[in-house]
Amino acid sequence: MTGARSGRFSGARAPAFVALNSSLALDWRLWAEDIEGSVAHARALRGAGVLAAAELTAIETGLAAVGREIEAGAFTPADADEDVHMAVERRLTELTGEAGAKLHTARSRNDQVVTDVRLHLRRVIERQDAALAALQGVLLGRAADHVETVMPAYTHLQRAQVTSLAQHLMAYFWMLERDRGRLAAAREACLELPLGAGAAVGLDFDLKREAVATDLGFTRVAENSLDAVANRDFAVDYLATAAQLGTHFSRLGGELVLWASAEFGFVAMPDAYSGSSSVMPQKKNPDAAELMRAAAPRLSADLGGLLGVLHGLPLAYNTDLREDKRYLFDAVDCLDQLLPVVHGLLEGVTFDEARLTAACDPFLAATDVADYLVEKGVPFREAHYLTGTLVRQCLEAGVALGDVSVDQLRELSPVFDDGYYALHEPAAQLARKRSRGGSAPARVREQLELAGAALAAHPCC
């Protein structure tokens, strides 16, 4: 590894192939983990007697120097550097000579790259999980202020029954809670050390892999060398989680877009997260929410991309696997950009309580009326039919459901009494939704407490 390509070749590589084959644009971000992994590997080589103490010191010092050069922007990869691993090793060897040339003993880029990616992804997951926990905190805080703010719940995007803004916002809290569970599982999958598998079949040296694992914060070693270099399940786990999270964000973003329309008027977007029109001076566009919505196809395409790379791929390492980073890091970057925007948007959005309440039209009480009849002993199917008839009569007469006289009601069923009139306040309908997990303020307060406890129990993974 002194810069020459390989003794195997007499001819140079075609420039077009060099360009295609370089993965520097995909993997440069792994430089810190590459150095970290190399230090741990060098220590294992010393433990196995491959390196002398002075050589280990030279490698450690040299790798630290390479790290400083990269950090300072003073490091330029050479044309011959196919990837970050070759670039770091080449520079180390320039700095340290023979010691550096020994570093790649008992190691292949095949076990090296996937070790670096696991190290890197674990940290990404920790960072993004912390952002999700903070986002849950925002949802919880905003929900706590709106336990009694009524709004319609929709089915088929038709007004259905009364719920509260708190209940609606908390639906997203629980989605994120599940996403965080999946993220924790993806992080767990990152904790198995591939290094020590070599190119595919294991090493001619008995390196202490457990010690390397401990050194790098892995909890276990991969038990099969072929699997170790071919395995990208951890990346699939992350991308599947990202795709699911993207779907959740897209539903929230999609709702915010609808709610910000004049037709709904449920929310006003903060200026800091709104776009303008280059033509129509009056426009305030919900760009941030639209981009939340649009991230979902990108994230699920990243998942599909990696699954495509892995499909039918023979064991063990294939250059196709280089492409894992294209999809993985695209999803990482997408979420890194999105998370602070979702946070700021949810913190800054203003809810229009008057509009939310006004949207609770009188017919939202219909199911409550049917349930009231059930409480009077009418079988539900019959109660449903009677209430439907009452709704039709009201619509035909242009009368609100709560404005029908008892006499008229009794023409439909003798069980109607004055209790009927207590059903028509949205707050009364809300209070009736008293099953566990329901919208009644008392239930939502219980839910907020459980959610707060869940958040405190695992602030981040």
Ligand code: ARG
């Ligand atoms: N840069 C490659 C990757 O990202 C690692 C090198 C794989 N080994 C090889 N012999 N081409 O997967």
